[in-house]
Each structure stands twice: as structure tokens, then as C-alpha cells.
Amino acid sequence: MGRITLDKVTKRFGEVEVIPPLDLTIEDGEFVVFVGPSGCGKSTLLRLIAGLEDVSGGQIRIDGTDATAVPPAKRGLAMVFQSYALYPHMSVRKNIAFPLRMAGLSQAEQDRKVEAAAEVLNLTPYLDRRPGQLSGGQRQRVAIGRAIVREPAAFLFDEPLSNLDAALRVGMRLEISELHNRLKTTMVYVTHDQVEAMTMADKIVVLQAGRVEQVGSPLELYRAPRNRFVAGFIGSPRMNFIEGAEAAAHGAHAIGIRPEHIAVSTTEGAWRGRVGVSEHLGSDTFFHVTGTGLADAITVRAGGEVDLHHGDAVFLTPEADKIHRFDREGARIA
Amino acid sequence: MATKASRSAARLMISPAVILLLGWMIVPLAMTLYFSFLRYNLLMPGMEEWTGLTNYRFFLTDPAFFDAIWNTLLLVGGVLLITVTGGILLALLLDQPIWGQGVVRILVIAPFFVMPTVSALVWKNMFMNPVNGIFAHIAKALGLQPYDFLSQAPLASIIWIVSWQWLPFATLILLTALQSLDSEQLEAAEMDGAPPLKRFWFIVLPHLARAITVVILIQTIFLLSVFAEILVTTNGGPGTASTNLTYLIYVQSLLQFDVGGGSAGGVVAIVLANIVAIFLMRMIGKNLDA
Numbered sequence: 125m126g127r128i129t130l131d132k133v134t135k136r137f138g139e140v141e142v143i144p145p146l147d148l149t150i151e152d153g154e155f156v157v158f159v160g161p162s163g164c165g166k167s168t169l170l171r172l173i174a175g176l177e178d179v180s181g182g183q184i185r186i187d188g189t190d191a192t193a194v195p196p197a198k199r200g201l202a203m204v205f206q207s208y209a210l211y212p213h214m215s216v217r218k219n220i221a222f223p224l225r226m227a228g229l230s231q232a233e234q235d236r237k238v239e240a241a242a243e244v245l246n247l248t249p250y251l252d253r254r255p256g257q258l259s260g261g262q263r264q265r266v267a268i269g270r271a272i273v274r275e276p277a278a279f280l281f282d283e284p285l286s287n288l289d290a291a292l293r294v295g296m297r298l299e300i301s302e303l304h305n306r307l308k309t310t311m312v313y314v315t316h317d318q319v320e321a322m323t324m325a326d327k328i329v330v331l332q333a334g335r336v337e338q339v340g341s342p343l344e345l346y347r348a349p350r351n352r353f354v355a356g357f358i359g360s361p362r363m364n365f366i367e368g369a370e371a372a373a374h375g376a377h378a379i380g381i382r383p384e385h386i387a388v389s390t391t392e393g394a395w396r397g398r399v400g401v402s403e404h405l406g407s408d409t410f411f412h413v414t415g416t417g418l419a420d421a422i423t424v425r426a427g428g429e430v431d432l433h434h435g436d437a438v439f440l441t442p443e444a445d446k447i448h449r450f451d452r453e454g455a456r457i458a
Numbered sequence: 459m460a461t462k463a464s465r466s467a468a469r470l471m472i473s474p475a476v477i478l479l480l481g482w483m484i485v486p487l488a489m490t491l492y493f494s495f496l497r498y499n500l501l502m503p504g505m506e507e508w509t510g511l512t513n514y515r516f517f518l519t520d521p522a523f524f525d526a527i528w529n530t531l532l533l534v535g536g537v538l539l540i541t542v543t544g545g546i547l548l549a550l551l552l553d554q555p556i557w558g559q560g561v562v563r564i565l566v567i568a569p570f571f572v573m574p575t576v577s578a579l580v581w582k583n584m585f586m587n588p589v590n591g592i593f594a595h596i597a598k599a600l601g602l603q604p605y606d607f608l609s610q611a612p613l614a615s616i617i618w619i620v621s622w623q624w625l626p627f628a629t630l631i632l633l634t635a636l637q638s639l640d641s642e643q644l645e646a647a648e649m650d651g652a653p654p655l656k657r658f659w660f661i662v663l664p665h666l667a668r669a670i671t672v673v674i675l676i677q678t679i680f681l682l683s684v685f686a687e688i689l690v691t692t693n694g695g696p697g698t699a700s701t702n703l704t705y706l707i708y709v710q711s712l713l714q715f716d717v718g719g720g721s722a723g724g725v726v727a728i729v730l731a732n733i734v735a736i737f738l739m740r741m742i743g744k745n746l747d748a
Contacts, residue, residue, distance in 0.1 A: 176645050197651035209646035213664040222660070223650035270650070 126200075126277035126310030127152045127187050128173060134181035135168055135334075142168055143334035145182060150278075150312060150327075155304050158314045159321040159357070160331035166314045167282055169331070173312065174203050174280050186277060197226075202271035203280040206287065208263045210255040210270075216242075217251040220269045227274075241269045244303075261292045268303070278310035285320065297323060318358055322346070330354050352454035355380050361410060361425075363448070366418045376449035376457050383410060383423040385446035388430065393439025397422065399432050413438060487728075493721035500715035513722035517710070523723075525698040526706040527730070529613055533702055534681045534734075536617040537624060538674055544621070545628030545673065546666065550658075552629070553636050563633075570626040574686040581619045582608060582691045612692045612700035619687050624680075628673045635669030636662070671742045678738060682731050703727050 128150040135143040143165050150156050158166040171177040173184060175196035184192050191199050202223075210219050217238055218225075224234045242248045245265040255263055264284060271279055281300070285293045301324050304311050315321055321328050322342045330337040330345065330353070338350045342358075349355035355363050363380040371379045387393065388411065397416035402409055407428050412421045424440060432438060449457040497509045517523060552563060569577065585591050586607040594604035607615040639662065647657045685704045688694055694701035694709065701709070707727060711720025 174649060176648070196645075196649050201649070203646070203649050205642045205646055207640060207642050209640065209642035211643060211647075211661060211664075213667070222647070222652075226651040226656065270646075274650070 126150075128278060128310065128312070129185040129188075130169075130173070130182070131185065132182035133169075133172060133179050133184060135165075135172060135177065136180040141334070143172070146334070146336060148329065148336065148339070150310060152310055153308050155301075155311045155313065155324060155326045156329060157321040157325035157327070158312065158329050158331055159316065159318055160337075161357075162316055164331045165334035166316075166331050168334075170203075170280050170282055170312060170314045174201055175199050176203075200277040201280055202274045202276035202278075203282065204264075204267045204271050204284045206283045208255075208267040208284075208287075210263060210266055212255055215252050215254060216247060216258070216266050216269075219255065219266055220247075220273055223270060223274045237273045238269075241273045244272070245269050260288050261296060264288065264296055265299075268300075272303075272307070276309070278312060281311065281313040283315055284313075285315070286317075293320075300324065319360060322358065328358075330357060348456070349380075349448065350456050352378065352380065352450050355448055355450070355456075361423045364419060364422045365450075366422075368418070370418050371449075374447060374449055377452040378450045378454075380448040380450065381442045381446065383425040385443045386422070386424045387441045387443070388424055388426045388432070389439045389441065390432070390436070391439065393441040395422075395440040395442075397438060397440065399434055399436045399438055402432065402434065404428075411438070413440060416440070490721045490724050493717055494725050496718045496721075498716075498718040498721075500717060509718070513718045514726070517719055517722045517726060522698045522701060522706055526701050526703045529698070529700060530682065530702040530704075532613060533617055533620065533684060534678055536614075537621045537681050538677060540617070540621040541624045541628040541677065542670060542673060544625050545632045546670075548625070548629040549632040549636050550662075552633050566629055567626045569623055570630075572623070574623060575690050577623055578619050578687040578690045581615075581622070586615060608692050609696055612696065616684075616687055616691060616700055619691070620681065620684055624677055627677070631669050631673050632666060635666050639665045674742060675738060678734065682727075682734065703730070 130146055130148040132145040132147060133143065134141070134145050146169070158169060160166050168177060172179050175191070175194065179192060182192075183190055186199060186201075211222065214222070220238045220241055221234045224237060229237075238251070239248070242251055245268060247262070247265055247269060250258060250262060250266075255266065258266065267284070284300075285296050288296060297320060300311075300313075304324075313320075313324065325342055327339060328342055328345055329339050332353055338345060338354045345354060345358045349358060352365065356365070359382055361383050363382050364386075365378050365380050367378045371377060395416045395418060397413040400412040400414040400421060402411045405428070409426045409428060409430050409432075411424050411426060411432065413424055414421050416422055422440065426432070451457055494513055495508060495510060496506045497512070498506045548566065552559075552566065556562065572580075583590065585593055588594050588604045588606040591604075593607070597604045643661055643665075644657055647661050652660060683704050684702060685708065688700055688702065688705045689708075692700045694705045698706075703723070704727070707720050707723040710723055711717050
């Protein structure tokens with residue numbers, strides 16, 4: 125079981141309030157991703173749950189019992205750190221066995237669990253190596269191994285993939301998702317990468333300056349962002365925002381339209397502009413269209429093999445039902 | 459150093475330094491070796507003659523020689539034990555965030571800047587003196603008999619004085635090592651259920667292993683040749699109670715005017731130092747491999 129409830133949790137460093145009172149419930153077995161720009165307090169929030177930082181106010185409950193004052197080791201949570209935090213002088217086997225050894229398990233029991241974990245994570249051939257002799261992805265797996273042998277109530281991941289190269293990151297993303305499907309244990313995952321959030325999460329928590337901007341499934345956030353911040357943060361490339369007369373025509377202070385919801389044509393359309401930079405990805409092409417008089421540049425997605433070049437005149441037509449409207453404060457107009 | 463030309467240029471460039479250092483070492487070594495086979499007494503100038511191994515036989519059968527060896531080992535071992543243990547504890551304390559950290563750290567390093575003769579004299583006259591020393595005053599204030607450290611426990615007193623000088627060095631090296639420990643490792647260990655003492659034993663101490671090795675190696679080199687502290691405090695006495703090998707060689711060649719015997723002692727000291735070095739490298743040198 126791993127149901128984590130945050131009740132008016134507050135964190136202050138001296139005078140600075142990093143996290144204003146915050147309520148959040150993480151259900152048992154859920155994969156929750158905290159996402160937000162750097163400095164938004166997502167890592168602090170994770171460390172509060174882990175018990176590595178003391179809360180300044182409020183209560184943290186794990187499976188209904190108050191864990192606010194419980195030391196980290198007793199909370200039954202396991203954490204994977206950004207730097208992996210492997211113990212460099214111990215072999216992989218000893219690294220994974222460390223929490224079991226601290227818990228006072230017998231040697232035979234330790235061996236059994238370590239080998240089972242190594243099997244799951246494809247680490248068996250490396251058990252007697254030192255962390256220094258492993259690649260980044262293997263180190264990451266050792267860190268995960270050290271977490272799973274404890275059979276925790278919940279896993280906490282602190283930007284675990286940010287030290288890996290792009291290809292490995294995609295692979296590890298899948299592995300972690302698969303691990304979650306198999307273990308069905310609660311996972312709390314912190315990242316600044318909205319792609320990781322979208323692909324892995326059951327539930328995304330978007331944070332800004334310590335405040336929860338929106339909580340919901342990836343598609344909920346994509347379809348109905350509650351404000352301009354969430355709208356701009358979720359989705360790649362980011363949403364185009366248009367203010368002024370065009371927005372006023374829709375009865376809003378600003379309207380937002382995603383690049384994939386704009387049709388491109390060389391002959392006719394609602395807005396006229398010129399092709400600026402174009403990014404050819406093979407499957408898609410992203411055009412930065414300038415000179416529309418609406419915004420500095422509007423990003424549009426077109427098919428992979430569209431024959432448009434720098435300086436060509438194009439017409440853009442937004443899909444009417446995909447336009448998001450926001451008021452002066454940035455809140456969504458339903 | 460990619461090309462052949464740059465490599466030979468590099469050799470040419472460093473050769474003056476290498477030749478100078480080599481000469482600096484070879485010339486005195488060769489002269490010591492040469493003197494050790496001579497009957498060379500300062501009281502009988504111009505009477506030097508070849509005596510073969512006689513000097514070695516006299517030096518190695520001198521009962522003072524075995525005392526000196528034993529004292530040297532005790533001195534090196536005792537100081538290492540005190541400075542490494544004390545250094546780790548002090549480094550752990552200094553690593554805590556405290557008010558006035560910068561000043562405290564400078565104060566801790568200060569003893570290292572005091573020259574050995576001065577610090578030994580300060581300890582001898584202001585602390586350990588049985589009449590005027592501060593320890594004697596404290597003892598008298600408590601109604602106890604003052605303890606004459608330098609004649610009752612001469613070697614222990616010298617070990618203490620030398621430890622006081624070297625403790626800052628050990629502390630400094632260990633403190634920098636401690637500061638390079640990734641705090642996430644400690645947090646991970648905390649999450650893994652390791653209480654503070656186990657975190658120290660399983661994470662901090664192994665992390666410090668290499669720094670401890672460096673401290674032991676460097677200090678051993680200097681501690682084998684402790685001299686000034688003995689000269690200004692006990693003069694090696696009472697008897698040979700605080701005579702180490704270096705001091706014995708000094709006594710032989712400059713107090714007994716027997717340069718030949720002293721040189722033989724010097725060669726013996728070189729051999730012994732190398733044996734110690736080999737043992738040290740064997741025991742802890744593997745810590746230095748990356």
C-alpha cells in the first residue's frame with residue numbers, strides 16, 4: 125500500500141516561503157509526475173515526502189498514518205537520486221544489498237533478493253563490478269535495484285534521467301514505466317521535462333513557484349489546461365499565444381492554439397505570414413511563421429514532406445474548436 | 459605530448475631540473491656511503507683510513523641502536539594514530555556549519571605555521587615545565603604533585619608535541635576530502651536505513667580512505683626524521699628513553715665526533731626508511747590507484 129496525502133504542507137527556508145500550504149493526494153499504485161520549471165519547488169516537495177527535509181507546517185500522511193515526524197528510513201519509501209548516489213567503494217551487489225544489510229537480513233536472504241532484483245534489471249553480469257565501471261544507464265538501474273529490494277510503499281524519483289543521453293533516456297523511460305506496470309507500486313517522479321511527464325504519468329502535477337497549477341491526467345492537461353502557464357508548459361512545441369484584436373474577436377484577453385491544430389496552405393487561410401526557420405524532423409516539419417502581425421512568430425506543424433522554404437508566403441487556419449481562451453489573469457475561459 | 463619532436467623537447471626542457479635534483483641527492487648520498495667505510499674522527503683530523511665494515515658493526519651492536527629503532531617506530535606510530543583519529547574527528551566538527559567558520563579554520567591550521575623548535579620550546583617551558591608550566595600550576599591548584607612530563611614520560615611528551623604540530627595538517631587534508639563527499643550519498647544511506655554511526659562507517663570512512671593514505675604517507679616521511687623537538691626538549695634522554703634514529707646519528711657524529719660511525723648510521727637509516735616505505739606502499743598504496 126502506498127497512499128500519500130499532503131495536508132497543507134508548507135516549507136520555508138528562513139523568511140522565504142518555498143512551498144505555500146499545499147494539498148495533494150497520491151493514490152495507491154499511481155504514477156504521479158511532478159513537473160515544472162527549475163526552481164518551482166518540485167524537488168523540495170519530493171524531499172519533504174521522503175523526509176530529507178522537515179516540513180514547516182502541515183501534515184504528511186502515508187497510508188493514513190501521520191508520517192510528518194517519522195525519520196526517512198522508517199517511512200517505507202525508497203528514493204532514486206539524480207546523481208544515482210551509488211556507493212563508489214562497494215560492488216553492485218553490495219550497493220543493492222545495503223538497505224537489506226542495514227535492516228539486518230540474513231546473508232542468504234540478502235543474496236536471494238539481490239539476485240532477484242538483478243534478474244529483473246538485467247544486472248546479473250555486473251554484480252561484482254564497481255559503480256565506476258558501469259555506464260550511465262547501468263548505474264541508473266543499480267540505483268533502481270537498490271530501491272526495489274526494499275519493497276517500499278512508494279518509489280520517489282528525483283530527475284533520474286537528466287544525466288543520461290537522449291537515446292538512453294527514452295529507453296530508461298520505457299523501463300521505468302514497465303517496472304511500474306509490473307510492481308503496481310506508487311511512484312512519485314520529479315522532472316522538468318514535459319515529455320517525460322506526458323509519456324509516463326497517470327497523473328501530472330504541474331508546479332510553479334511552489335503552487336500546484338493543475339493536477340490531472342496527461343490528456344486532461346493537454347486538452348483543458350487551466351491557465352496560460354499550464355497551457356504553455358504542456359505540449360511540444362509549446363502553444364502559440366495571440367493577444368490583441370484577434371483575441372478580442374474570440375472574447376478573450378489572449379487565445380492559445382497548439383502548432384498541431386493549425387492548418388497550413390499556400391493558397392488560402394485565415395492568417396497570412398512568411399516562413400521563417402523550418403525544422404525538418406522527417407515525420408513532421410515545424411515552421412516558424414513570421415509577419416502575421418499576431419505574434420512574433422507562430423509555430424505550426426505540417427507533414428513531413430511539405431515543400432515550403434524560407435521566405436515563402438503561407439496561409440494559416442486554426443481549428444476553431446481547438447482554440448483555448450484566457451482572461452487577463454491568464455485563467456481559462458470555459 | 460603527441461609528436462616525437464615535442465616529446466624530446468619536453469625531455470630537454472625538464473632535464474636541468476632532473477639533473478639538479480639528482481645531483482642534490484647523489485652527491486651527499488655518495489659522500490655518506492664513502493665516510494661510512496672510513497675511520498673518520500673529528501678529534502683526529504687527517505688520520506682517516508679505510509676500515510671496511512667496522513663502523514657498521516659498532517653501530518648495529520650498540521644497545522642504543524635498538525632503543526632508537528624502537529623509539530622511532532613508537533614515535534611515528536603514536537603520532538600517526540593521534541593525528542589521523544584526531545584529524546578525522548576535528549574535520550567532522552569543522553564540517554558542521556558554525557558561526558565564524560573561516561576564523562575557526564585558520565585558528566586550527568595555525569600550529570602548522572609554528573616552527574618545530576619554537577613549538578617544542580613553548581611546550582617545554584610554558585606547559586610541561588614542572589615549576590612554571592601551566593600543567594604544574596593546574597596540578598598545584600588542585601592540590602596535586604606537579605608531574606615532570608619530560609623526565610617521567612619523555613617519549614610520550616614528544617609524541618604529544620609532534621602530534622600537536624601535525625594535527626592541523628591531517629585535519630586540513632581530511633576536511634577537504636570530507637567536503638568532496640556527495641551529500642546525496644549520505645541521504646541515500648539515510649533512506650536506506652543507516653543510522654549516523656553506520657553512515658560514518660560505511661560511507662564517510664571509505665570515502666576518506668584515500669586522504670588518510672596520503673596523510674599517513676606524507677607524515678611518515680617527515681616523522682622518521684623528527685629531530686628539533688628532541689634536541690630542544692629532552693636531548694634524547696633520560697638515557698636513551700627519547701632517542702630516535704635521527705638523534706642517535708647526531709649524537710654519534712657530532713657529540714662523539716665519530717663521523718664514520720654517524721655515516722654508517724645514516725646509511726642504516728636510509729635502508730630502514732626504504733623498508734618502511736615498501737611496507738607502507740604494499741599496505742595502503744593500493745588505495746591510491748584510481
